[in-house]
Amino acid sequence: MAGGRMRSTRRLRSWIVEQVSSGKYPGLVWDDDAKTMFRIPWKHAGKQDFRKDEDAAIFKAWAE
Numbered sequence: 219m220a221g222g223r224m225r226s227t228r229r230l231r232s233w234i235v236e237q238v239s240s241g242k243y244p245g246l247v248w249d250d251d252a253k254t255m256f257r258i259p260w261k262h263a264g265k266q267d268f269r270k271d272e273d274a275a276i277f278k279a280w281a282e
Contacts, residue, residue: 233280243276 238246238256245259261273 230280237276237279243279244272246276 234256235253237243238248239253243259245257247257249255249257258276259273261268263270263274
């Protein structure tokens with residue numbers, strides 16, 4: 219393991235559903251009432267107004 223740190227295996231689907239339902243990330247929302255599709259906010263890192271801590275938060279959270 220990288221850095222000797224043990225990591226538990228996570229499943230992307232269950233993790234992302236949890237995050238969408240939490241309301242923790244602005245713009246990460248259910249796209250339909252049946253909760254079968256969701257939207258992920260995406261701002262290109264090359265944009266002048268890109269804010270790493272806000273605009274990449276969901277991706278950083280998955281990488282942890």
